[in-house]
Amino acid sequence: MLYTFSRADYPPHLLTDCLNARGENDALLLWQDGVLLALKYPELFSHCYILAEDVAARNLLPLLPPSAKSRLISIEEMVLLTERYFPQLAY
Numbered sequence: 001m002l003y004t005f006s007r008a009d010y011p012p013h014l015l016t017d018c019l020n021a022r023g024e025n026d027a028l029l030l031w032q033d034g035v036l037l038a039l040k041y042p043e044l045f046s047h048c049y050i051l052a053e054d055v056a057a058r059n060l061l062p063l064l065p066p067s068a069k070s071r072l073i074s075i076e077e078m079v080l081l082t083e084r085y086f087p088q089l090a091y
Contacts, residue, residue, distance in 0.1 A: 001022075001023070001025075001026045001027075001085055001086070001087055001088065001089060002026070002027050002028075002029060002081060002082060002084075002085035002086070002087075002088040002089070003018060003022065003026065003027070003028045003029070003088075003089050003091065004028075004029045004030075004031060004034070004088060004089070004090045004091065005028070005029070005030050005031070005034035005037055005091050006031055006032040006033060006034045006090065006091070007032070007033050007034055007091070008033040008034065008036035008037060008040065010037075010091065014091070015037075015041065015044055016044075018089075018091065019044055026085065027048070027049060027081060027084075027085050028045065028047075028048035028049065029048065029049045029050075029051070029078065029081060030045060030048055030049070030050045030051065030054075030070075031050075031051040031054050031078070032051075032054055033054075034054075034091075035050055035051065035054045035055050035058060035060060036058070036060070038050055038060075038064060038065075038070060039060065039063055039064070039065075042065045045070065046065075046069055046070060047069050047070065048070050048071075049070065049071050049072075049073050049077075049078070049081060050064075050070050050071070050072050050073070051072075051073060051074075051075070051078055052072040052073060052074055053074070053075060055072060
């Protein structure tokens with residue numbers, strides 16, 4: 001399953017519940033304003049995919065934690081993620 005987050009403001013319990021339900025064959029994608037979650041909750045989103053175009057548009061690259069194991073991806077790679085992981089849950 002692919003979990004996608006496009007907003008910067010979610011109730012903490014929703015994030016925790018979603019991340020706890022995630023399996024080892026699931027993926028997380030932060031895009032649009034959701035890329036801010038990597039800064040807001042670095043411990044929760046340390047292993048996810050982040051859309052590079054949205055990070056660049058918000059000038060956030062220098063602010064991303066260097067210890068994060070998240071991967072910046074292109075739009076083309078995002079399309080491949082949507083093909084690989086099914087179904088999708090968009091938040």
